[in-house]
């Protein structure tokens with residue numbers, strides 16, 4: 211089966227404009243693939259570039275060289291509208307923190323990705339209700355904005371939103387961090403269901419048990435760190 215996420219020879223150097231234009235080479239020759247139904251973990255020491263690579267795949271950071279394709283769409287140097295369409299229909303991202311518009315009720319926050327892909331309101335809301343129930347968000351909170359929720363509640367709303375639409379490709383940044391055992395098990399079930407539906411999943415899982423339970427293999431991002439000495443180039 212063709213990979214659904216393909217990263218080929220990606221390199222990234224940050225230019226620190228506020229620090230004399232210092233250039234920091236953080237990644238060179240990064241390559242990986244994720245096939246439909248597969249869950250691949252990004253591993254490697256702190257600072258190796260796991261988050262950076264996820265952001266490059268999502269189109270938040272631009273790679274300096276190389277190629278990233280998601281379901282055949284090139285992400286590096288893509289037009290913003292191409293990236294937005296990809297994110298709406300194909301590529302989901304469960305980040306560590308919930309970012310929402312103030313005053314929008316939780317049920318709408320979770321239903322929104324389904325509405326955005328044209329699902330009817332009743333079915334989008336049914337999906338949102340089912341996910342909020344599974345993730346143990348009490349129904350009395352569904353009509354309120356999640357902005358005042360506890361950290362753990364916000365994280366579960368974020369996960370519910372991320373899994374509402376059955377994205378063909380999914381990026382997960384620490385989806386089980388700081389969840390209690392029951393909710394953690396539920397999130398692992400959601401990931402397993404997405405895999406069974408054919409989603410290609412790329413994730414960062416510091417939770418080693420979760421990684422062992424759900425990931426088919428790991429890619430060590432440490433292998434893509436530029437050689438020592440190349441890490442900091444001169445200003446310019």
Ligand SMILES: Nc1ncnc2c1ncn2[C@@H]1O[C@H](COP(=O)(O)OP(=O)(O)OP(=O)(O)O)[C@@H](O)[C@H]1O
Pocket residue numbers: 224226234236254255256257258259260261262263
């Ligand atoms: N926006 C940025 N500007 C400048 N440097 C950055 C930026 N984002 C990341 N870096 C640098 O890139 C390197 C990789 O960072 P990254 O956050 O991707 O690592 P990580 O493997 O996810 O680490 P951790 O496990 O600690 O979260 C670090 O040296 C970091 O300082």
